[in-house]
Amino acid sequence: MRKPIIAGNWKMNKTHEEAVSFIEDIKEKVPAGSKVDTVVCAPALFLKSMNDASEGSDVAVGAQTMHFEDNGAFTGEISPEALADLSIPYVIIGHSERREMFNETDDSVNKKLHAAFNHKLVPIMCCGETLEERESDKTESVVRGQVEKGFAGLSKEQAAQVVVAYEPIWAIGTGKSSTAKDANETCGTIRRILSELYDQETAEAVRIQYGGSVKPENIGGYMAMEHIDGALVGGASLKPDAFLQLVEAGSNEQ
């Protein structure tokens, strides 16, 4: 049985004070030993304070990206070594906004997945197709390329620990969410691709999230689906009440 994982992705939002106060607000309300992994991925500047504020609770903190090198002349970048040093447990890798606006490629995603495992960080690897690709029936080939190249060289044990976030790009921040049935179909395709790359047992262990205009009103439909083990949530993760409703839905539906 895969443990559900609800992750907020704040993107470039909030101040330091708002970030810490969000964690203070929710941490008592996410019960210890909860049936769902609860993660908040925030701008790097806030991670240390948020991690300190979440201590003793079941709320985990994550970065939104990182470099694949441990250190060096990479102005403005975030080092995996530094994240690990701060005991940040999760990192999003290959979000479509990074792919589209910051030159993230399948090759850099692959290097970052390896770097994450070198530092015992749990990677949340994003994949998903554009509207044009969907309309020309390329969804499977697009996610296949992203998953095959992203996972290249990972062992079975490592692959089983990756969290895959399937985020159709046309559904991100648009209010146009995928139907639960369509999202489940593509998440099932991703699981099949993983079973071809590894084996059925490894593929069954991988947690696959849906992302794209998830909110408290629609999360139940996704969580009820066979191949969907959680959600990566942007806009609706910014308010403590809505985020807690998402976490509660994540615990109820499995």
Ligand SMILES: O=C[C@H](O)COP(=O)(O)O
């Ligand atoms: O990482 C989160 C996704 O980009 C989804 O964002 P959204 O929930 O605002 O559509």
